[in-house]
Amino acid sequence: MNFLKKFGITNSIVLFICIILLLLEFTVDRHGETELEDLLFFPAFFGFVSCIIIFKVGVALRSVFMRDEDYYDK
Amino acid sequence: MFLGSFLIPFFPHFFRQIYMILLIIISAFSLTAGSGTHLTLNSMGIDFIIFHSDNLSFPFAIVFHIAAFLTVIYGIHNRDWRENVAITSYAGAAIAALHAGDLFTLFVWWEATALTSVFLIFGGKSLRAYKSAIRYIIIQVGSGMLLLSGGIILFHSNNEALFQNFSIQTTSGLLIFLAFGIKAAFPFLNGWLQDSYPEASEVGTVALSAFTTKLAIYALARSFAGTEILIIIGALMTFFPIFFAVIENDLRRVLTYSLNNQLGFMVVAVGIGSELAINGAVAHAFAHIIYKGLLFMSMGAVLYRVGTCKASELGGLFKHMPITAICSIIGAISISAFPLFSGFVAKSLIMSSLGYEGLTFIYFMLLFASAGVLHHSGIKIPFFAFFAHESGLKPNEAPINMIIAMLISALLCILIGIFPSIFYQILPYKIDYQPYDFSHVLSQLQLLTFAAFAFICLWFFKIYPPELNSTVLNSDWFYRRMIPGVIKPLILGIIDLNKKVVEIIFKYFINFEKFVSDLMFKNRIFDRETGYDTLILVQVFCVILFYLLIVQFI
Numbered sequence: 001m002n003f004l005k006k007f008g009i010t011n012s013i014v015l016f017i018c019i020i021l022l023l024l025e026f027t028v029d030r031h032g033e034t035e036l037e038d039l040l041f042f043p044a045f046f047g048f049v050s051c052i053i054i055f056k057v058g059v060a061l062r063s064v065f066m067r068d069e070d071y072y073d074k
Numbered sequence: 075m076f077l078g079s080f081l082i083p084f085f086p087h088f089f090r091q092i093y094m095i096l097l098i099i100i101s102a103f104s105l106t107a108g109s110g111t112h113l114t115l116n117s118m119g120i121d122f123i124i125f126h127s128d129n130l131s132f133p134f135a136i137v138f139h140i141a142a143f144l145t146v147i148y149g150i151h152n153r154d155w156r157e158n159v160a161i162t163s164y165a166g167a168a169i170a171a172l173h174a175g176d177l178f179t180l181f182v183w184w185e186a187t188a189l190t191s192v193f194l195i196f197g198g199k200s201l202r203a204y205k206s207a208i209r210y211i212i213i214q215v216g217s218g219m220l221l222l223s224g225g226i227i228l229f230h231s232n233n234e235a236l237f238q239n240f241s242i243q244t245t246s247g248l249l250i251f252l253a254f255g256i257k258a259a260f261p262f263l264n265g266w267l268q269d270s271y272p273e274a275s276e277v278g279t280v281a282l283s284a285f286t287t288k289l290a291i292y293a294l295a296r297s298f299a300g301t302e303i304l305i306i307i308g309a310l311m312t313f314f315p316i317f318f319a320v321i322e323n324d325l326r327r328v329l330t331y332s333l334n335n336q337l338g339f340m341v342v343a344v345g346i347g348s349e350l351a352i353n354g355a356v357a358h359a360f361a362h363i364i365y366k367g368l369l370f371m372s373m374g375a376v377l378y379r380v381g382t383c384k385a386s387e388l389g390g391l392f393k394h395m396p397i398t399a400i401c402s403i404i405g406a407i408s409i410s411a412f413p414l415f416s417g418f419v420a421k422s423l424i425m426s427s428l429g430y431e432g433l434t435f436i437y438f439m440l441l442f443a444s445a446g447v448l449h450h451s452g453i454k455i456p457f458f459a460f461f462a463h464e465s466g467l468k469p470n471e472a473p474i475n476m477i478i479a480m481l482i483s484a485l486l487c488i489l490i491g492i493f494p495s496i497f498y499q500i501l502p503y504k505i506d507y508q509p510y511d512f513s514h515v516l517s518q519l520q521l522l523t524f525a526a527f528a529f530i531c532l533w534f535f536k537i538y539p540p541e542l543n544s545t546v547l548n549s550d551w552f553y554r555r556m557i558p559g560v561i562k563p564l565i566l567g568i569i570d571l572n573k574k575v576v577e578i579i580f581k582y583f584i585n586f587e588k589f590v591s592d593l594m595f596k597n598r599i600f601d602r603e604t605g606y607d608t609l610i611l612v613q614v615f616c617v618i619l620f621y622l623l624i625v626q627f628i
Contacts, residue, residue, distance in 0.1 A: 007534065008534075011530050011534060014523065014526060014527055014530055015527065015530075017523055018523050018524060018527050021516065021519055021520050021523055021524075022520070024516055025516070025520075028512055028513055028516060029513065030513045030516055030517060031513050032429075032513075032514075032517055033425060033426060033428065033429025033430075033437060034429060034434050034437060034438075036434075036438075037517065041520070043516075043517040043518070043520035043521040043524075044520040044521070044523075044524040045524070046441065046442075046445070046521060047445050047448075047520060047521035047522060047523070047524035047525035047528070048524040048525065048527065048528045049528075050441075050442050050445035050446070050525060051445050051448070051449055051524075051525040051526075051528035051529055051532075052528050052532075053442075054316055054317065054320060054445065054446050054449050055320065055449070055528075055529075055532055055537075055538070057317050057320075058317050058320030058321050059321075059539060061317050061318075061321055062321050062539075064547075065318070065321065065546050065547040065548075066321060066542070066544045066545075066546060066547075067544060067545045067546075067547060068544065068545065069543045069544055069545055070545075071545040071547075072545060072554055072555070073202070
């Protein structure tokens, strides 16, 4: 409960929705466009991991593609 | 509409706005024309098909009119008549291009969209905007030249240049493909998009986001549907801009990367070429024009009130601009393809067509890109502008005309999402497709909600780095830095070499002259009397030699 308080109302609501969506998985025969998608919790796992990968790659690319704001004006 | 726009400067501000809306309404009557060729013009022995309408051009024509109307409403506060002319003529040219039946007519309107839209970038009224506009027009006109070249080659071989299906195996097809590819912002041809759009004024960017790139998607759908290379090109387009959008600080520029990514979805669908996929491409273009316009409108309102769109300088604006924030969130939810919003019913068609065709790898690339869209457009845009940290800015809410335009756009996003069956009726092919399958909805919700939860975790645990004022290198680096970086030293080297060669020639010439003068005057070999005779003899020999050379080679 303490953690949820610290986590914030909006974030806790999102966490709650996430749990509900995982539970709903057991009430419906979920099927995707590919067989891989039919694995248990696959979309949830894919969404979470994709977002982390995008963030990690994005941060790594900062050193490659990021320049000073006036880079082209010099 | 294009011609009528040239009368705009003669009206005072208030009547100008009414006149612009009237022009759009009059132009909208063309939507009732029905399928077929309605206007042709014969000139120079060529049949120019000026107005041709069919199932493919119809949905684009509808959404172009909607976009033009919303842009005019959004820009009512703008007293710059030059931008008013540019917006109306640009929209008119884009609508006319949709109805072109041959490549030469298309070329005229293709270039007209470039020439009119460049004034919207000049409207940024800064040195950066000016330089960017020059680069923009060079690239856009270059695209038109490729289109014209393709059209001429085609006309030379077929004696006609109809705007129809082409193969990239032919020279003309390849040139036309490249012309369309530049405007559709293919990988490495996309630099102009991120370079120029964020430099325009707040109204100009909204107009720019609607027409040029979607005209290219329409052209690709008409001429290159089923061209397999488009699947790979489109997948790359969905993939790479995500990472650039994540590190970009200027939120309007983030939206241009997002625009590029969304175009990728459409290009993939065109590459598949099935009826479902073409419907998906058209539906996505339609929905995209509205939600992307909405996002650009909300960021434009922030720019108008605050004077910046940099994530590092914004934050906490929800309290001061709540309506703009809510509209921005609706746009963000739509682009992220949450169920009950327009993005979902449009993107589902593309994803399903990929599934039906068994293109698993591309399917997962686009699924990954969908999570990316949520990250950079769904969360980053509204979060950094309206929430995140407190920036200390206390602007007023956006002007009423901006709010009206944003509310209409937001309403359209929701209506399309709630009533997909009505929306699907305007698509090129009649299909029986149900996007609201419980399993499909659950999968999509899981994907998006968990992606959002990942962002929350990154932010909460302070792993997400702060946004920094920076320039992110893009493909425009090649012609802004690399080519000048190579050509400038090359030209300087040539100038230096030229200078040295001239110096050497002069040195030897002076030495030779001294040698001859010594011969003539010191040694008296060629003194005045014998000098003339020798000169005449030399001249005669030269003439004979010249004659022999000519006889030898002719």
